[in-house]
Amino acid sequence: MPSENTRRIAKNTAMLYIRMLLIMAVTLYTSRVVLNVLGVEDYGIYSVVGGVVAMFGFLNSAMSGATSRFLTYDLGKQDRVGLQKTFDTALTIHIGIAVLIFLLAETIGLWFVEHKLVVPDDRMFAARVVYQFSVAACMVSVTQIPYNASIIAHERMGIYAYVSIIDAVLKLLIVYLLSWSDRDKLILYSALFFVVTLIVALVYRIYCVRFFNECHYRFRYSKDRIKDMLFFSGWDLLGNMSATLRGQGINLLQNMFWGPLMNAATNIANQVLGALSMFADSFLTAVRPQIVKKYAERDYKRVQFLVNNAAKYAYLSLLFFALPLILENQLVLEVWLKNVPAHTVLFCRMNIVIAMIIVMFRPVLFAIHATGKVKYMSFLAGITYTAILPATYFYFKHGYSANTPYVLSVIAFLICSFGNMFILKKYLSAFSIKSFVWEAFGRCFVITVLSLLFPVYMHFSLSYGFGRFVMVFATSAVSIALGTFFIGMNREWRGFIVNQVRKKIRHE
Secondary structure: OOOHHHHHHHHHHHHHHHHHHHHHHHHHHHHHHHHHHHHHHHHHHHHHHHHHHHHOOHHHHHHHHHHHHHHHHHHHOOOHHHHHHHHHHHHHHHHHHHHHHHHHHHHHHHHHHHHOOOOOHHHHHHHHHHHHHHHHHHHHHHHHHHHHHHHHHOOOOHHHHHHHHHHHHHHHHHHHHHHHOOOOHHHHHHHHHHHHHHHHHHHHHHHHHHHOHHHOOOOOOOHHHHHHHHHHHHHHHHHHHHHHHHHHHHHHHHHHHHOHHHHHHHHHHHHHHHHHHHHHHHHHHHHHHHHHHHHHOOOHHHHHHHHHHHHHHHHHHHHHHHHHHHHOHHHHHHHHHOOOOOOHHHHHHHHHHHHHHHHHHHHHHHHHHHHOOOHHHHHHHHHHHHHHHHHHHHHHHOOOOOOHHHHHHHHHHHHHHHHHHHHHHHHOOOOOHHHHHHHHHHHHHHHHHHHHHHHHHHHHHOOOOHHHHHHHHHHHHHHHHHHHHHHHOOHHHHHHHHHHHHHHHHHO
16 A cells, blocks of 8 residues: 555656646647757757857756755755755855856857857857857756755645746747747747746746745855765766766767757757656656655665665656657657758667666665765766767767767766666665666566567568557557566555556446
């Protein structure tokens, strides 16, 4: 029988899934229209210029993890005084980060855009304007982190679903204005996107100030708290910086060797990765606060249970969409985009594989963050992710294909993922690697292999078209559902589901 915490996770997951479906639907539609309206070249320019700003985001990413961890930890200990100190300290630090990003972006970043990026001369002015709006949006997002972390720590996931409606309407309005305007569409798109970012951030902040006492910000910081957070984020910075450099560095290297047209394919593939990650995050975001709180309560048995099941069910829920997408990627992209840039299909397939690896092992990262000891995890990530860039440069120089960095990324993610299990064991002796490997990785591996049989047969035996897509999707859905029920679930959960179905049938 599910516990109260399990019901809360299920409720929050449902709210986040609603949010995810809405965002995904809007993203798929707007991406298609924006690509057609801007054209492949301008779309690629927007992607790579925004990527330069995103590279400075590693400063924010490190503090984001620290903020989320310490707020949730204080809630788990029911330390209201510490909670207020953490929020004030976090927002003060994030304001400082926003100022630092602004200074770096307007010096080093601007020089890089104007002198190193491959941008046609007649589009350089537009690229500069896009860059400035991207910097402004980045600063808003940076100072928004403590507010979002508070919402997640309090497990108020419903607000995300409601604000997503506002976000979706505004983004659809962008598409409408973009289609009818006779102004420079690249500049207009970047300006409107910044306005949407600002409005959504304000809505979240108003909600937090109204419902969470700690969000009444005072410009101050606790020396002890800032020391703890900076020590945590200092090591986390290495991992986040390397992850950011990997993603944006690949984009920049492809621009240097292949031009902006390749950036368009990369950006579309990254949107697919983002959509799949968002889907999995709908479940993982609901579980993360529970992992940290249970660690704070020293309920390590529950931590193991949450890590195992979060990894398993997040992976299987993602597999439901990932498997048919890998097999029928060409058709999906043609329906979605109409004009599919070269290499997009292959890039998307590789990113789907990367998403599956990330989702499987992400709960392990959550547990490491809960311990507050991220040194070895960040060091491992820093080495492996950073090594991808010089390796990519070397292979590009020697004539290897544009797909090379994705292959290297798969290898790097696998190394980090398995390494993190042993790192968690070092800091949390109660964590059982054997239990995780069997309950999560092992069961998911068996289900994946068995679920491939019928969809792959359909893919190669039927003619290309919508009919084949339907059959591939149907056979994969049935295979994954049966595999999850008979292999993924334990006897208790199978019995619970059967009883619930029987009750529904009798009631009707």
